[in-house]
Amino acid sequence: MSLRGAAVAVIASVLALLGAGTALAHNALTGTNPADGAQVSVGPSEIVLTFDQTVQNYEPLVTVTGPDGGRWQGSPIAVLNNTVTVPLSPLGPAGDYTVAFRIISADGHPVEGTSTFTLSAAGTGVANPDTPVAREADSGIPSWAWIVGGTVVVVLLAVGAVVSGRRREN
């Protein structure tokens, strides 16, 4: 085999490997119902997310956040082959509703994304009581706050120990 032939063979096998990698890549969202960017006058009874590959039925997460920050998704979330379906409560205020999802892809990786639709006419629905914005505010202490707080306490204790140690020496 000539040098040039060998180079071509190497490039071909690398391309083949890359192709295999693409085929094994994690799930991609191929469609939603309502479609991303769609305008509806009445909210549908459910949201359906369709992927290019089977979704693993492991703790799927879907939230539907309305224009006022309220949550409108129902439960349970159903995973069937390559689709994820979440019941939708009757909608309230007109405006944009964002569907955010996090699923476990066929290859085991978490995949997340969003899709948005617009409600053109206000409905009479009431936002989900168990996932209101208020509940997030209640437990809204981020983990870094605990770390900073804990560090401050440790430093104060250390300073206190040093100061009291010096007093005893004097």
Ligand SMILES: [Cu+2]
């Ligand atoms: Cu992946």
